[in-house]
Amino acid sequence: MTIHEKTLAMQKLPLSFYLRNDVLKIAKELLGKILVTNWNNEYTSGRIVETEAYAGETDKASHASKGRTARTDVMFKEGGRAYVYLIYGVHQMFNIVTNKEGIPDAVLIRGIEPIEGTDIMLRRTGKKKLDETLTKGPGNIGRAFGFHTSQCGLLLNSDELFIADDGFKFPKELITTSPRIGVDYAGKHAELHYRFFVKGNKYVSGKVR
DNA sequence: GAGTAGATCCTCT
């Protein structure tokens, strides 16, 4: 069995996975899961090694703290959807909406270890060689996996976009938390340990704290 | 090796 056949045979996470009300738990459980995009039959996959949780309207670091607007509307919808937005006019950021309708929880995917379709990722990013910068950091993931704001609102159980579980788990002692990156403006909320990552993994972004 | 500017556009005030 090739790797490709294996990942095709993997279990998609059911939508019920995203509908639970504990976004921190979901963010942590996503570590080790496999993100798959399959736009126009260009199959790319990678293992998630870094996430950040954004918890509800009260979270000052979250876009949803400004209320339900045209942009944040999808965060308020039922979980299991993609929230893709443009930042700094340059980067497409991919988030997973969680929780039930009316509660704007989301998980930002910040670090991924590529598994399949690295040739496609290299073409999309314009990089020459395969190294950790390919899918390190949310902006790079957006490019490598071909995300675009037009994909905002897509359900995560389609054949174009889903997250799979192949049974792999990182050892518990390697799972670490830290404050979130790039949200210093959020005051007290910037100090919360809502970031989850795999210690020592080279696809984890940001500085070691 | 460290620090900083520029890219570039959508959303909300």
Next chain:
DNA sequence: GAGGATCTACTCA
């Protein structure tokens, strides 16, 4: 009209 859940390249050392 300002600024952002970022990255890269370029400067200076």
